[in-house]
Amino acid sequence: MLGYLINLVFRWVSIRRWNNYPRIEEFVEDEHISLLLQVSYVVSKILNEKWQKIDLVYIYKNIFWGSFFTFIYSDINFEVKKYLKQKYYWTYEKLWEQIDWFFDKLNLPENLKSDWKQVYTTKINWKLFDTEKSLEDEIIIFVKNIVILFEIWTNITFYPHIYQPIYERVEKEIKVLNKKLWFWELDLVYDYTNFLVGLKFAYRWNRLNRTYPISVLSHLFLVFTFSYILGSLKNFDNEELEKICSISIMHDLPEALTGDIITPTKNAVPNFRKIIEEIENNLVEKKILSKFSNYKFKEELRDYILKPFESNLWKIAKWADNLSAMFEAKLENTEDFKKVYYDIKRYLWSVQDKELDYILKYWVDYFDDDVETKWKKFIWMIKE
Numbered sequence: 528m529l530g531y532l533i534n535l536v537f538r539w540v541s542i543r544r545w546n547n548y549p550r551i552e553e554f555v556e557d558e559h560i561s562l563l564l565q566v567s568y569v570v571s572k573i574l575n576e577k578w579q580k581i582d583l584v585y586i587y588k589n590i591f592w593g594s595f596f597t598f599i600y601s602d603i604n605f606e607v608k609k610y611l612k613q614k615y616y617w618t619y620e621k622l623w624e625q626i627d628w629f630f631d632k633l634n635l636p637e638n639l640k641s642d643w644k645q646v647y648t649t650k651i652n653w654k655l656f657d658t659e660k661s662l663e664d665e666i667i668i669f670v671k672n673i674v675i676l677f678e679i680w681t682n683i684t685f686y687p688h689i690y691q692p693i694y695e696r697v698e699k700e701i702k703v704l705n706k707k708l709w710f711w712e713l714d715l716v717y718d719y720t721n722f723l724v725g726l727k728f729a730y731r732w733n734r735l736n737r738t739y740p741i742s743v744l745s746h747l748f749l750v751f752t753f754s755y756i757l758g759s760l761k762n763f764d765n766e767e768l769e770k771i772c773s774i775s776i777m778h779d780l781p782e783a784l785t786g787d788i789i790t791p792t793k794n795a796v797p798n799f800r801k802i803i804e805e806i807e808n809n810l811v812e813k814k815i816l817s818k819f820s821n822y823k824f825k826e827e828l829r830d831y832i833l834k835p836f837e838s839n840l841w842k843i844a845k846w847a848d849n850l851s852a853m854f855e856a857k858l859e860n861t862e863d864f865k866k867v868y869y870d871i872k873r874y875l876w877s878v879q880d881k882e883l884d885y886i887l888k889y890w891v892d893y894f895d896d897d898v899e900t901k902w903k904k905f906i907w908m909i910k911e
Contacts, residue, residue, distance in 0.1 A: 561748035592646035725783040753847035760882040778835035781807040
């Protein structure tokens with residue numbers, strides 16, 4: 528019942544962050560996770576070149592699976608989570624345990640189940656010092672604090688009495704981890720994160736009326752989800768999984784510079800598509816890639832941003848992109864979007880790929896089910 532998993536992931540579209548705080552600028556949960564994934568890539572690659580090999584796939588999996596606490600229990604305040612972990616550990620552990628039991632009932636594919644179990648174990652044993660992956664765990668905390676800083680950056684101007692204490696706490700944690708990780712490129716990461724935030728203001732399907740507006744930043748996370756699961760179903764090794772997941776979170780980055788130019792517009796005038804591509808290349812080189820001139824991974828970054836569908840894994844990334852668009856259209860359920868949904872679905876069935884067919888056969892129908900009711904019924908059964 529993989530459809531239930533995707534159903535939960537799409538709940539992020541409506542879960543707003545900082546929900547009990549006054550806000551001028553809003554972030555939804557999938558935008559938050561999209562930023563975590565993208566900033567993790569840059570931080571990991573810089574550290575990897577400087578002094579130590581970083582397991583980026585471990586970080587990707589932990590960010591993805593670790594976020595299901597929010598998927599299922601909605602937005603629990605940071606301070607509440609902190610108290611749960613430190614003073615009410617039994618309750619904290621039980622909350623994670625219930626998610627684990629629920630996932631067992633979903634009968635997930637073996638690779639996905641194994642990934643979840645590994646992350647679940649780290650969550651309930653968070654007090655134990657894991658020397659093997661402690662560096663990656665610290666990077667995750669480091670990146671989370673950076674992303675939080677950018678989420679409150681605008682709001683602190685208007686509500687300093689509320690956000691200033693949070694800002695000071697986060698800034699202090701960043702400085703501590705900065706020294707611990709020997710990471711002196713914070714200004715570079717801040718510039719890059721600031722660029723990424725621009726993607727939250729570019730919205731998908733902008734010429735159509737939507738009930739659930741989805742930003743390009745959110746879309747990148749959704750494409751990551753489908754790429755990760757397709758890669759797992761295909762038994763990709765770590766190198767392949769890292770590549771396909773990284774392509775997925777970066778393939779639309781030029782839209783932060785050019786806007787979401789739709790296909791009909793690109794085809795409206797002869798050679799317009801080619802001109803747009805040239806403009807994108809120039810802007811990406813000037814605004815993004817030039818900042819990474821001192822790093823070897825700059826060429827990899829260029830390929831992921833400008834040539835995402837030219838690698839040997841391009842088909843997987845493109846299918847994931849189409850799957851995200853298909854489910855985004857399914858959410859809307861209007862006549863315009865129904866046509867989009869069925870057109871994409873028809874195309875994906877025509878591909879005739881075993882793992883893709885598996886998704887279409889066992890995910891799409893269950894996506895319509897009321898997973899909230901099923902979760903509540905599941906909790907009731909546990910109590911009985």
